[in-house]
Amino acid sequence: MTGKLFTESTAPEALAAEPAPRSTGWWGMVGFVTTEAALFAVLLGTFFYLRFQHGEPWPPREIERPQLTVPLIMTAVLLPSSLPVVWAERGIRRGQRWRLRLGLAATIVMGLTFLSLQVMEYQTKLREFTFTTDVFGSLFYAITGFHGLHVAVGLLILSWVLAASLRGSFSSHKHERVSLAAIYWHFVDLVWVAILFTVYLSQHL
Amino acid sequence: MTTIRSTARGRRLGPAFSWFGVVGGAVAWSVHLIAAWAVDELTCGAGRATVAGVPLVAVMWVAVIVPALVTAAALAVSALVWRRESAAARQRADRGYGRTGMLGLVGLGANALFLSIIVAGGAAVLVLPVCQP
Amino acid sequence: MTTTSAQAVPRAVAVARLEEQWREQRSLRSWFATVDHKRIGRRYLVTAGAFFGLAGIDALLLRTQLARAGGDVLSPDQYNQLFTMHGTAMIFLFATPMLFGFGNALVPLMLGARDMAFPRLNAFGYWVFLFAGLIMFSSQFLGVAPNGGWFAYVPLTDLPYSLGRNLDVYTLGLIFLGVSTTAGAINFIVTSIKLRAPGMSLNRAPLFVWAIVATSFMVLFALPALNAANALLFLDRRFGTHFFQPDAGGNTLLWQHLFWIFGHPDVYIIVLPALGIVSAILPAFCRRGVAAYPLVVLATITIAIISFGVWVHHMFATGLPSLSLSFFSAASVLITIPSGIQVFAWVATMLFGRIVVRVPLLFVVGFIVTFVMGGVTGVMFGITAFDMQITDSYFVVAHFHYVLFGGAVFPIIGGLYYWLPVLTGKMASEVLGRWAFGLVFGGFHLTFFPMHLSGLLGMPRRVYTYPTGLGWDPWNLLSTIGSYVLAVGLLLVVLSVVLAVARGPRAAVDPWGGDTLEWAATTPPRPYNFASIPQVFGLHPAWDRRTLSRLETDEVLPGHQALLTSELDARPQRLVSMPEASLRPLLAALALLVVVLGLLWAVYWLAIAGVVATIVVVVGWLWPPQLTRAEAEAA
Ligand code: HEM
Numbered sequence: 001m002t003g004k005l006f007t008e009s010t011a012p013e014a015l016a017a018e019p020a021p022r023s024t025g026w027w028g029m030v031g032f033v034t035t036e037a038a039l040f041a042v043l044l045g046t047f048f049y050l051r052f053q054h055g056e057p058w059p060p061r062e063i064e065r066p067q068l069t070v071p072l073i074m075t076a077v078l079l080p081s082s083l084p085v086v087w088a089e090r091g092i093r094r095g096q097r098w099r100l101r102l103g104l105a106a107t108i109v110m111g112l113t114f115l116s117l118q119v120m121e122y123q124t125k126l127r128e129f130t131f132t133t134d135v136f137g138s139l140f141y142a143i144t145g146f147h148g149l150h151v152a153v154g155l156l157i158l159s160w161v162l163a164a165s166l167r168g169s170f171s172s173h174k175h176e177r178v179s180l181a182a183i184y185w186h187f188v189d190l191v192w193v194a195i196l197f198t199v200y201l202s203q204h205l
Numbered sequence: 206m207t208t209i210r211s212t213a214r215g216r217r218l219g220p221a222f223s224w225f226g227v228v229g230g231a232v233a234w235s236v237h238l239i240a241a242w243a244v245d246e247l248t249c250g251a252g253r254a255t256v257a258g259v260p261l262v263a264v265m266w267v268a269v270i271v272p273a274l275v276t277a278a279a280l281a282v283s284a285l286v287w288r289r290e291s292a293a294a295r296q297r298a299d300r301g302y303g304r305t306g307m308l309g310l311v312g313l314g315a316n317a318l319f320l321s322i323i324v325a326g327g328a329a330v331l332v333l334p335v336c337q338p
Numbered sequence: 339m340t341t342t343s344a345q346a347v348p349r350a351v352a353v354a355r356l357e358e359q360w361r362e363q364r365s366l367r368s369w370f371a372t373v374d375h376k377r378i379g380r381r382y383l384v385t386a387g388a389f390f391g392l393a394g395i396d397a398l399l400l401r402t403q404l405a406r407a408g409g410d411v412l413s414p415d416q417y418n419q420l421f422t423m424h425g426t427a428m429i430f431l432f433a434t435p436m437l438f439g440f441g442n443a444l445v446p447l448m449l450g451a452r453d454m455a456f457p458r459l460n461a462f463g464y465w466v467f468l469f470a471g472l473i474m475f476s477s478q479f480l481g482v483a484p485n486g487g488w489f490a491y492v493p494l495t496d497l498p499y500s501l502g503r504n505l506d507v508y509t510l511g512l513i514f515l516g517v518s519t520t521a522g523a524i525n526f527i528v529t530s531i532k533l534r535a536p537g538m539s540l541n542r543a544p545l546f547v548w549a550i551v552a553t554s555f556m557v558l559f560a561l562p563a564l565n566a567a568n569a570l571l572f573l574d575r576r577f578g579t580h581f582f583q584p585d586a587g588g589n590t591l592l593w594q595h596l597f598w599i600f601g602h603p604d605v606y607i608i609v610l611p612a613l614g615i616v617s618a619i620l621p622a623f624c625r626r627g628v629a630a631y632p633l634v635v636l637a638t639i640t641i642a643i644i645s646f647g648v649w650v651h652h653m654f655a656t657g658l659p660s661l662s663l664s665f666f667s668a669a670s671v672l673i674t675i676p677s678g679i680q681v682f683a684w685v686a687t688m689l690f691g692r693i694v695v696r697v698p699l700l701f702v703v704g705f706i707v708t709f710v711m712g713g714v715t716g717v718m719f720g721i722t723a724f725d726m727q728i729t730d731s732y733f734v735v736a737h738f739h740y741v742l743f744g745g746a747v748f749p750i751i752g753g754l755y756y757w758l759p760v761l762t763g764k765m766a767s768e769v770l771g772r773w774a775f776g777l778v779f780g781g782f783h784l785t786f787f788p789m790h791l792s793g794l795l796g797m798p799r800r801v802y803t804y805p806t807g808l809g810w811d812p813w814n815l816l817s818t819i820g821s822y823v824l825a826v827g828l829l830l831v832v833l834s835v836v837l838a839v840a841r842g843p844r845a846a847v848d849p850w851g852g853d854t855l856e857w858a859a860t861t862p863p864r865p866y867n868f869a870s871i872p873q874v875f876g877l878h879p880a881w882d883r884r885t886l887s888r889l890e891t892d893e894v895l896p897g898h899q900a901l902l903t904s905e906l907d908a909r910p911q912r913l914v915s916m917p918e919a920s921l922r923p924l925l926a927a928l929a930l931l932v933v934v935l936g937l938l939w940a941v942y943w944l945a946i947a948g949v950v951a952t953i954v955v956v957v958g959w960l961w962p963p964q965l966t967r968a969e970a971e972a973a
Contacts, residue, residue, distance in 0.1 A: 008212045012293035014219030015286055016305040021904040021911050024455045024532050031524040031558060039562035042599075046566065046592060050581070052247040053589050060587030131579050135587030138579035142570070160957055169962040177962055231643045238647050238665055245662040265661070304907055307541035307632050314636040315643075318675060322644070322668045329664035336659050 029180045033187045036150075040191050043146065044198045047139050058203075059136035063129045065203045066140075070124075074117045075196055078151075081110035082189045085158075085182045095172035097165065104162040107185065111155045118148050140199055147188070147195050154188045157181045223305060226286050226312040229279025230319035237272035237323055241265060249336035261335045269327040276320045283312030352894035353869050359897060360865040362919065371919040373457035374865055378464050379443025380761055383754075385464075386436035387832075389471050393427035394828065396420045396478075398821055401785075405818040407806035417802035418485040419504070423478050425488030426508065429604065430515055431471045433746050437611040438463075438522050440753055441550045443761060445526060447856035447863060448544045450535025450872035450879075452900045453916055455528040458923050458959070463521040465927030470515035473934065477507040484508035487800065489601060492582040492593040496574055505575065506938055509568040514934045516565050523554035523561075531905050535855065537874035539907040544854045545628060548635050549614025552642040553607050559646065560603040567596035576940070598649035606645040608742060610638065612749040613680055616702050619749075619756050620684060622850040623699040624691025627878055630683045637676035637683075644673045674717065681710060696850070697771035701752030704779045708744025712737060715790070730800075733793025739786045751778065751831055756852075758838060759845030763862035766842060770834040777827025784820025788813035853878035858889060869894045871901050874908070922959040929955055 008014060051058055059065075084106035091099025122141075131141040161181045164170065170178060248254070248261050256264050287309035294306060347355075362368045372378070400420055403411040412420065442460065446453055454460045477483045482503045486495035495505045530551045534543065570581040571593070580586035582593055617628050628634060647669035650658065684706060693699070715737040719725045728734060751774075758766050792813040797804060804810055848857040857880040859867055870892035872885055879885040895901065898918065902911040929951035936945025 005214070005218070008215030009218035009222055010285060010289060011215055011219070012289045012305070014212075014215035015223045015289060016303065017216035017219045018904055018906045018909075019220055021902070024528050024902065024914070027528045027531055028456060028524055031527055032520075035520055035524075035558040035562060038559050039566060042563050042566040042596065046570070046581070046596070049592060049595070050587065050589055053250060053591070054587050055251055131573075131577065135580040135583075138573070138581055138588075142573060142579065142581075156953065160960075164962050167964075169964065174962075177960070231640075234647070235643075238669070241665050242650070242662045245659055249659045249662075304539040304541045307635070310632045311636045311639065314633065315640050318640055318644075318672060322647075322672050325668035325672065326665045329661060329668070333661045333664060335661055337661075338659055 023176060025176050025180050026183075029183045033183060036187065037191070040147075040194065043143055044194055047143065047198050050135055050139065054135070059134060061134040061136075063133060063136050066125075066200050068200055068204070070117060070121045071196055071200045074114055074121070075192065077110050077117065078114045078189055078192050081107045081114070082182075082186050084110070085185055089175070089178055089182050092165075092170055092175045092178055093172060097168070097170070100165050100170065100175075100178065101162065104158055104165065108155060108158050108162065111151055111158070111185075115148065115151055115155070118144070118151075143195060143199055147191060150188045150191070154181075154185050157184060222282055223286055223308060226279055226283035227308050227315070228312075229282065230276040230312075230316035233272035233275040233279070234319040234323055237268055237326065241268040241326065244268065245335060254336065262330070265330045265335060266327075269323060269330055273320060273323045273327065276316055276323060279312065280316035280320060283309050283316055287313055347894075349869075349894060352896060355896065356866055356869055356894060357864070362865060367921070368919060370924050371461075371921045373453070373461045373917060373919050373923070375442050375446050375454045375457065375460060376761075376863065376865075378460055379439050379441075381464055382435055382439025382442055382467070383761070385468055385471065386432050386439055389427055389431040389475070390436070391832075392475055392478075393424050393432060394825065396424040396427070398825060400424065401818040401821040403802065404804075404814050406815065407804055407811055409803050412802060414802045415485065418800075419478065419481070419483040421800060422485050422487055422490075422508075423474070423483045426484060426512075427471075427474065428742070429488060429608070430512060431467075431474065433608040433742070434519060435467050435471075436750055437550075437553075437608070437615075437746070438519070438526075440615065440750075440757070441522075441526055441611065444757065444856055445529055445547055445550055446533065447760065447859060447867055448547055448854045449530065449533055449538065450855045450858075450868060450874065451529065451533035452867050454525050455533055456525050458917050458920055459521050460525055461920075462923035462926055463518040463525070465924050466518035466521070466930060467515060469927060469931045469934075470511050470518065473514070473931075473938075474507060474511040477504070477511075482507065489597050490571070490593075491597075492571065492574075492590050496571065496582050500575075503938065506572065509572040509575075510934050510938050513565050513568050513572075514930065516561050517930065519557055520561060523557035526550050526554040527558075532902050533900060534903055534908040535872040535874050535879075536901070536903055536908055536910045538879075538903075541632075542874055542877050542879075545617035545631070545634055545638070546611075546614040546854070548638050549610045549617070552638045553610045556603050556607050556610075556642050556645070560600045560607065563596050564600035564604075567593060567600070570596075572937075595649070599646070602649045603642075603645045605741065606641055609745040610641065612705075612746045613638075615749040615753040615756075616684060616705060617680075618852075618854065619698050619702050619752055620687050620691075621878070622756070622852040623694045623696060623702075624687050625694065625851075626687065626691040627853060628683055629686040629690065630679075631877060633679050634683050637679040640676045641673060644669050644676070648673060674713070677713065681706065697766070697768060697775060698752045698756035698850075700772065700775045701748050701755070704775065705744060705748035705752065708740055708748060708782065712740030712744050715740065728793055730798055731793040732789040732797045732799055735799050736786050736789035736793060739789075743782060743786070748778075754831070754835065756850065757856075758835065759849050759861045760856050760863065762839050763845055764838040764842035765845045765849060766834045766838040770830060770837070774827050774830035774834060777823055777830060779827075781820050781822075781824030781827050785817050785824050786820070788816045788820070792817075848880065851881075853881050855879050855885075858886060871895050920959075922955055926952060926955045926959065 054060055084103040086103075088100045088103025088107075091097075091103060125140070129137045129140075131138045158181055161178055164177070244256060244264055245261070248256055254261050286305060290303065290306035290309055294303065297303075362372055362374065399412060400417070403409045403417060442454070474483075484490065484507055485504050486500060486508070490505065490508055493499055495508075530543070530547050570579070573579040574581050574583065574588075580588040582588050582590055584590065617634060621627050648666055650663055650666040684702075715733070719728075719737070755766055755771055758764060792810045793799075795809050795813075797808070797810050797814075804814075845861050847861045849861065850857070855868075855872055855874075856863070858872060868889065870889055872879060873888050873892070874882075875884050876882050895913075898916045899913045900916050902914055903909060904911055929948050932948030932951060933945050934948075936942060936948055
């Protein structure tokens with residue numbers, strides 16, 4: 001069975017098959033997200049580098065290990081927020097504008113909830129430590145703040161797409177901007193998982 | 206050589222094969238480099254010689270051998286791609302190598318190069334103590 | 339492909355219509371609003387050339403100061419600012435933008451496309467580059483230029499050792515510039531993936547395009563490390579974070595890691611496109627294609643990847659475990675194989691070709707000689723003991739000028755002479771060009787060869803003066819004399835370009851007999867590049883009668899349209915309409931400039947105003963066009 005599959009997929013024609021072509025916008029967005037991903041990778045790498053170079057005790061000064069309740073709720077809000085966008089995109093592909101609008105609106109609400117939770121989180125944290133307390137404080141606010149900024153930009157983009165869709169700019173054939181905004185949102189969403197692990201969960205390992 | 210018939214399923218999987226043959230070694234080498242460097246520097250920096258109970262040398266060996274095997278696999282795939290393609294090219298009018306053939310050739314060279322870099326790293330694990338500056 | 343109505347129109351009429359649609363008025367607005375890749379490419383070249391001039395004057399001042407022992411032309415602080423700005427500007431404001439300028443002007447032509455994939459993003463990238471360069475150089479005139487060396491090691495550059503705005507100019511200026519470089523890189527990648535002429539499958543793409551694309555991928559992965567490092571340093575300096583401060587848990591080595599994760603690939607980011615220029619020039623003067631095309635592609639790709647694995651190599655002197663360093667040594671040694679492959683391919687091309695000696699070829703030969711010498715001294719660094727000995731001496735300065743000047747400036751000048759007909763429609767004087775080559779080549783080696791010797795005699799780099807009696811004096815004097823000779827040679831290059839533009843002879847169509855598509859267009863190309871989209875059948879389309887004759891007879895592609903083709907095999911996919919000229923790119927760049935200035939001067943309301951302005955401009959820029967009646971009904 002696998003032998004047959006192997007023969008089939010290594011036939012010259014199969015090896016030379018070309019996947020369905022993409023648009024310039026798609027490649028542009030993928031390129032942008034790639035370099036952004038590299039940026040987050042560098043920041044998270046910096047976190048681990050500083051942590052392990054420092055050794056125990058970590059965090060270096062009086063800062064407590066972070067509580068997990070709020071960040072886990074934030075995750076529960078942000079992660080599923082990609083689903084309505086997908087649903088919206090599928091909708092407009094069939095020309096269903098209402099699905100586009102509804103889906104976008106749902107995602108925006110979830111994103112806003114995430115940001116409000118982050119503000120709450122900062123309010124409690126700032127009473128405990130700031131970005132000048134020690135290097136953990138610096139890392140914590142720099143990384144989560146930078147991600148929060150990305151969520152905000154993502155929300156801006158989604159609202160912009162929503163506004164355009166309310167004006168009727170998209171149809172079943174022309175909705176590339178919806179797909180591009182969706183790629184960006186999925187990215188912002190996924191990066192959060194890496195941040196949750198680095199900044200919060202790994203402190204408890 | 207009998208011509209091999211391709212199927213729809215084959216055409217979906219085929220490009221994955223081709224691309225593994227082109228970039229497999231590069232990816233394996235990147236993982237090798239980051240893993241081996243980070244584990245060695247961080248473990249030694251913390252003054253330890255084990256990682257979660259496993260001796261550091263053993264971890265180093267894993268960080269060399271696994272990527273080396275992946276790269277060897279990619280090398281084999283690119284060799285296969287190159288052979289299939291040159292066989293197919295002989296039957297074509299212009300006899301020139303096509304796009305897949307060139308990618309196969311590039312993959313052959315790249316994988317051989319990455320394999321030698323990984324093996325050179327393995328030689329270092331053989332002769333150097335893990336933590337000596 | 340094209341609409342049926344166009345078929346009825348005679349070719350001359352269709353071309354005239356095209357001229358009408360693509361013509362740009364000679365007005366001030368059009369000057370600021372243009373999105374034509376050829377105009378933008380020329381601007382990149384001129385601006386980067388001007389920055390080269392300024393950074394070169396910095397270097398001449400350095401050399402004047404060092405001409406004799408105990409010189410007193412410059413104060414120590416001026417010296418620090420000058421060598422830092424010289425290095426920073428040469429690397430960031432000259433080399434990469436200059437090569438991106440060639441890419442801009444040539445990649446669409448070589449691909450048979452009508453413009454870049456994102457013409458407005460392209461214009462935006464240029465303006466950002468211009469403003470970043472202006473900020474950084476104006477700091478020099480105000481006496482607050484960066485002064486911590488081009489790699490700005492902490493703790494020297496962090497508080498409390500570096501007060502003043504100097505290093506803020508460095509961090510913010512480079513982040514700002516990074517926006518332009520990233521935008522350019524994405525644009526090159528997408529253009530080369532999607533806009534290749536039908537038939538130009540991956541195995542037929544020009545080597546210059548491969549080089550630009552490989553470079554662009556490197557930018558996407560390398561630049562984030564530099565941007566992150568600069569952002570963290572800025573936060574440390576301005577807002578009191580502790581990333582690089584050990585007493586609060588930070589780490590100074592972090593900067594070195596982040597900087598060299600970027601810095602080492604950056605050497606190849608600079609050199610790879612220059613190598614691409616060499617591969618583009620050689621065929622025209624050897625009357626054959628570059629030998630071993632697949633191997634040169636292989637070399638280009640593997641250099642781009644492996645260069646990311648050599649960064650720790652810059653830290654041999656920092657006490658890390660030698661095993662962890664050896665993984666990087668393995669990469670540093672084996673990266674010479676692909677570089678060697680390229681050199682052998684060029685030499686083979688010349689051996690097997692019929693050589694026509696003209697000015698561009700002279701610069702290519704000058705490049706090969708110089709670059710190989712730089713490679714030899716580079717291999718000497720691989721020997722760790724030797725490396726320890728000459729680290730931070732003038733030997734290093736000599737080595738990297740052989741690599742950077744030899745590897746980038748020679749090909750750039752050669753490329754300038756070669757493509758002058760495409761860029762301006764004029765030919766440069768052969769005689770003047772040969773004089774320029776002689777002076778540049780002689781001046782270069784006279785300047786930098788003696789530095790090997792003063793370095794071996796122990797002269798450290800980055801010293802503003804030195805005592806006499808150490809055996810350094812004659813070599814320094816020679817080197818200074820050489821730098822003046824070099825300057826005269828470079829001025830001759832500028833002079834010959836200016837003379838050619840002002841009153842040179844009109845270039846014939848395809849004056850050198852080049853093999854890539856930019857020579858199949860008119861010389862200089864029309865704003866739409868090609869009336870009919872070229873068809874490609876092989877590696878050397880401009881030498882291919884099928885391609886050339888079809889360019890004359892194929893249907894004209896009407897309107898502001900371009901043809902998208904598939905990623906791997908360049909099969910025709912669909913037509914897209916290209917954007918018209920617009921002022922929005924300039925406005926967006928200005929708005930970002932306000933953000934940067936606000937941050938630099940610590941006037942945060944200004945920065946916020948800039949952010950708002952940026953958002954407003956970008957929202958308008960990307961607003962989707964209203965659906966046409968037909969589309970709305972179909973929906
Ligand atoms: C135009 C002719 C040039 C001359 C006469 C020249 C001269 C010099 C000199 C004398 C130094 C050493 C300063 C010191 O260590 O005290 C220097 C440093 C440097 N040069 Fe050049 N150079 C030239 C062109 C270039 C080019 C084309 C590049 C790069 C593309 C370049 C990149 C650098 C860099 C990166 C440094 C190190 C700066 C630092 O130490 O931070 N130079 N140059």
